[in-house]
Amino acid sequence: METKRRVFSGIQPSGNLHLGNYLGALKNWVELQDEYENFFCIVDLHALTVPQDPKVLRRKIRELAALYLASGIDPQKSVVFRQSRVSGHTQLAWLLNCVAKVGELSRMTQFKDKAQKGGAEAASVGLYDYPVLQAADVLLYNAHLVPVGEDQRQHLELMRTLARRFNGLYGETFVVPEMFIPPAGARVMALDDPTAKMSKSSPTPASYVAILDEPDAVRRKIRRAKTDSGTEITASPEKPAITNLLDIYAAATGRAVPDLEEAYTGKGYGDFKKDLGEVVVETLAPIRERAMELLDDPKGLDDHLEAGAERARGVARSTLHDAWAKMGLD
Ligand code: TYM
Numbered sequence: 473m474e475t476k477r478r479v480f481s482g483i484q485p486s487g488n489l490h491l492g493n494y495l496g497a498l499k500n501w502v503e504l505q506d507e508y509e510n511f512f513c514i515v516d517l518h519a520l521t522v523p524q525d526p527k528v529l530r531r532k533i534r535e536l537a538a539l540y541l542a543s544g545i546d547p548q549k550s551v552v553f554r555q556s557r558v559s560g561h562t563q564l565a566w567l568l569n570c571v572a573k574v575g576e577l578s579r580m581t582q583f584k585d586k587a588q589k590g591g592a593e594a595a596s597v598g599l600y601d602y603p604v605l606q607a608a609d610v611l612l613y614n615a616h617l618v619p620v621g622e623d624q625r626q627h628l629e630l631m632r633t634l635a636r637r638f639n640g641l642y643g644e645t646f647v648v649p650e651m652f653i654p655p656a657g658a659r660v661m662a663l664d665d666p667t668a669k670m671s672k673s674s675p676t677p678a679s680y681v682a683i684l685d686e687p688d689a690v691r692r693k694i695r696r697a698k699t700d701s702g703t704e705i706t707a708s709p710e711k712p713a714i715t716n717l718l719d720i721y722a723a724a725t726g727r728a729v730p731d732l733e734e735a736y737t738g739k740g741y742g743d744f745k746k747d748l749g750e751v752v753v754e755t756l757a758p759i760r761e762r763a764m765e766l767l768d769d770p771k772g773l774d775d776h777l778e779a780g781a782e783r784a785r786g787v788a789r790s791t792l793h794d795a796w797a798k799m800g801l802d
Contacts, residue, residue, distance in 0.1 A: 480615035487672030495657030496621030510550035553780030560788030657723025
């Protein structure tokens with residue numbers, strides 16, 4: 473039997489999962505699912521790098537499991553599990569910590585951005601070390617492909633560097649993973665500010681469309697999304713707001729931006745946004761409904777996650793033992 477190449481990806485169970493997470497990540501996971509052997513992780517340890525309320529975190533973990541499944545991740549085809557339930561992630565992270573350099577982590581823009589908000593001195597060591605744990609996540613499964621949004625590019629580069637360095641120092645151990653960043657929807661911008669990324673942790677709900685937003689809220693948010701001056705529906709650097717809306721439309725429907733520009737020639741922003749609202753509702757409403765059903769059975773979700781962790785542990789153990797042995801810990 474031909475063995476399939478592996479995919480690994482993960483999302484943090486923090487904040488409200490939004491359209492950007494769906495178009496930039498989840499949708500592509502579902503599309504890759506048949507071709508690969510898949511590991512889709514709820515990265516709960518990554519969520520701890522900033523303060524979390526334990527009660528909320530517990531709920532968010534289940535919610536994320538429900539959203540994975542409702543989006544079309546099939547536990548028969550993909551291993552769905554929680555990072556904290558497979559101890560190999562933190563164990564390998566330590567080995568990689570001893571290979572990663574302070575200078576490399578200091579250059580990570582996500583850390584710099586987040587640390588800047590609260591002051592780098594006050595940021596947790598976990599937040600600083602976050603990309604090393606992320607590298608461990610993927611390398612532990614010897615994944616070939618990592619489907620993510622554009623904001624993860626630098627973390628993926630570091631992961632590749634660490635894999636290559638480890639292999640160079642200790643002998644061939646890890647697959648050097650490739651990233652998969654989709655042509656559209658890889659960087660969905662905030663609806664109220666097209667110069668900022670749509671973010672799960674935003675305090676302004678109008679800035680994002682949550683996957684669990686009710687259809688009317690989705691329509692309203694898109695209708696009120698910021699637009700640029702002028703009237704034409706065209707993508708250009710001078711028109712970041714309409715460019716973002718066109719990108720969302722393209723990612724959700726699979727249509728090309730020039731095709732959409734042509735279809736909307738002579739039409740106004742109002743018509744365009746009305747249609748886009750419907751496109752987004754059609755995309756998200758079935759996921760929302762299915763997720764709500766799944767959330768009615770928390771035990772069922774927990775069982776899926778535990779079964780996934782059991783499968784993940786088997787793969788993780790053998791890679792970890794190999795890395796230990798290469799470093800002289802056998
Ligand atoms: P996280 O939880 O911030 O985001 C999850 C996924 O959503 C993508 N994404 C976006 N895509 C398009 N537009 C946006 N506005 C947008 N915002 C987020 C992210 O690129 C990501 O793919 N560090 C990761 C989680 C992680 C991980 C991993 C990913 C931990 N270990 C191993 C891949 C492999 C993160 O915080 O993603």
